[in-house]
Amino acid sequence: MDSSHKPRTFSPNLFFFFLLVSSNLLTFFICNTFKNSSCALYQQTYNAIATVSSLNTSIPLVVEPAANRGDDVQESNKPAADLDLPSEFLAFTSPHKLPFGFSRNFDSDEIIPPVGHPCTRFPDLLRRYMSYRVNGSCPDDELLAQKLLLKGCEPLPRRRCRPAAQKEYVEPYPFPEGFWRVPSDSSVVWTAYTCKNYECLINRKTQKGFDDCKDCFDLNGREKNRWLSTKGAGLDFSIDEVLAVKNPGTIRTGLDIGGGVATFAVRMRERNITILTTSMNLNGPFNTFIASRGVIPLYISISQRLPFFDNTLDIVHSMHVLSNWIPTTLLHFLFFDIYRVLRPGGLFWLDHFFCVGEQFAQLYVPLIESIGFNKVKWVVGRKLDRGPELNEMYLSALLEKPLKNSW
Numbered sequence: 001m002d003s004s005h006k007p008r009t010f011s012p013n014l015f016f017f018f019l020l021v022s023s024n025l026l027t028f029f030i031c032n033t034f035k036n037s038s039c040a041l042y043q044q045t046y047n048a049i050a051t052v053s054s055l056n057t058s059i060p061l062v063v064e065p066a067a068n069r070g071d072d073v074q075e076s077n078k079p080a081a082d083l084d085l086p087s088e089f090l091a092f093t094s095p096h097k098l099p100f101g102f103s104r105n106f107d108s109d110e111i112i113p114p115v116g117h118p119c120t121r122f123p124d125l126l127r128r129y130m131s132y133r134v135n136g137s138c139p140d141d142e143l144l145a146q147k148l149l150l151k152g153c154e155p156l157p158r159r160r161c162r163p164a165a166q167k168e169y170v171e172p173y174p175f176p177e178g179f180w181r182v183p184s185d186s187s188v189v190w191t192a193y194t195c196k197n198y199e200c201l202i203n204r205k206t207q208k209g210f211d212d213c214k215d216c217f218d219l220n221g222r223e224k225n226r227w228l229s230t231k232g233a234g235l236d237f238s239i240d241e242v243l244a245v246k247n248p249g250t251i252r253t254g255l256d257i258g259g260g261v262a263t264f265a266v267r268m269r270e271r272n273i274t275i276l277t278t279s280m281n282l283n284g285p286f287n288t289f290i291a292s293r294g295v296i297p298l299y300i301s302i303s304q305r306l307p308f309f310d311n312t313l314d315i316v317h318s319m320h321v322l323s324n325w326i327p328t329t330l331l332h333f334l335f336f337d338i339y340r341v342l343r344p345g346g347l348f349w350l351d352h353f354f355c356v357g358e359q360f361a362q363l364y365v366p367l368i369e370s371i372g373f374n375k376v377k378w379v380v381g382r383k384l385d386r387g388p389e390l391n392e393m394y395l396s397a398l399l400e401k402p403l404k405n406s407w
């Protein structure tokens with residue numbers, strides 16, 4: 001194990017120049033794009049829904065538009081009906097009065113449930129998504145939901161209906177048998193996917209039309225050996241060599257970002273470590289499959305702030321996901337968020353980060369080094385799967401949040 005605890009090197013001017021320019025450009029872009037349209041719409045929406053009175057314990061199932069209620073709407077505020085946003089959306093996002101009045105904890109007498117502010121930029125999708133009968137069955141429209149989420153409407157605002165489910169659900173295999181057994185097809189609602197059963201998903205590496213995680217569902221294929229190799233295999237660190245960096249038993253909880261079918265979490269569970277796995281359902285029932293294996297899926301995109309308090313997790317892992325397809329400023333936010341949720345002494349295992357040759361030294365090395373981690377392992381290699389002419393690179397790094405003075 002190469003223990004190169006190098007002192008933190010501060011990034012070259014180029015990187016900060018880049019960051020400065022890009023964040024200014026971003027601000028400029030946001031202001032100009034949103035000034036007359038969405039920003040105003042957003043403001044209007046919030047002014048309007050702030051007047052919709054909240055639901056109380058009698059739980060009315062139909063919510064009247066604010067306009068019909070004789071609420072005290074200020075002259076300058078358009079009623080919600082003008083915005084043509086679905087009433088169920090307004091019902092959810094409106095301030096809800098606390099039944100016992102002012103709460104010290106909230107420092108308020110009301111709660112406003114959060115939804116991603118871009119929701120209102122896609123009123124047509126939102127209208128389709130939020131048109132359901134309250135207390136009824138939700139539409140079977142996972143593709144629509146994921147589309148809306150990936151456009152930034154996250155967390156999604158649907159809550160008051162029963163999600164599509166199999167008519168005859170088959171319960172998962174018991175622990176620990178479920179770790180490595182493909183669950184019943186009847187545990188999945190297949191509507192959103194090209195494949196209509198697990199057999200098809202397992203064999204999809206030979207089929208056309210799949211991009212991400214093509215061979216992930218084949219638990220007897222490559223999944224079977226991931227993170228097990230013990231013979232110092234370059235970019236492929238093993239779980240046990242990573243855990244050996246810390247005192248036994250001190251890595252107990254963590255997160256795998258974009259963790260496919262959660263084989264990482266399963267391997268860690270076999271070592272009594274609890275890992276949550278974030279995943280989208282890109283043409284496959286990833287979240288359902290992860291849950292069937294007996295570990296926990298988190299349905300959040302990489303744009304969302306990690307739902308953990310500061311300084312809490314022992315390890316964060318991510319393989320093949322954090323890479324140059326992510327806008328650089330967003331990646332900067334994400335790296336800082338990982339630093340935030342890791343406890344001092346916690347590990348960030350950046351597994352097979354990839355980018356193009358020149359970007360690596362000029363942009364990504366300074367970016368990663370600037371966050372404040374100590375380097376425990378740092379292995380750079382070439383990525384050849386799409387051909388050497390593309391000059392792609394991999395970085396596998398094991399980074400540690402400093403135990404002292406991490407703030």
Ligand SMILES: *[C@@H]1O[C@H](CO)[C@@H](O)[C@H](O)[C@H]1NC(C)=O
Binds near residue numbers: 056057058
């Ligand atoms: C709840 O709302 C209904 C209808 O708006 C109202 O009639 C009722 O008095 C309210 N109940 C409480 C406990 O606030």
Ligand SMILES: *[C@@H]1O[C@H](CO)[C@@H](O)[C@H](O)[C@H]1NC(C)=O
Binds near residue numbers: 061135136
């Ligand atoms: C809500 O739905 C359940 C199940 O369909 C039904 O039993 C119940 O009566 C409904 N409640 C209301 C208030 O409509």
Ligand SMILES: *[C@@H]1O[C@H](CO)[C@@H](O)[C@H](O)[C@H]1NC(C)=O
Binds near residue numbers: 270271272
């Ligand atoms: C996991 O925990 C159980 C119960 O405490 C223990 O019996 C088992 O040996 C542990 N397994 C490992 C790999 O540490």
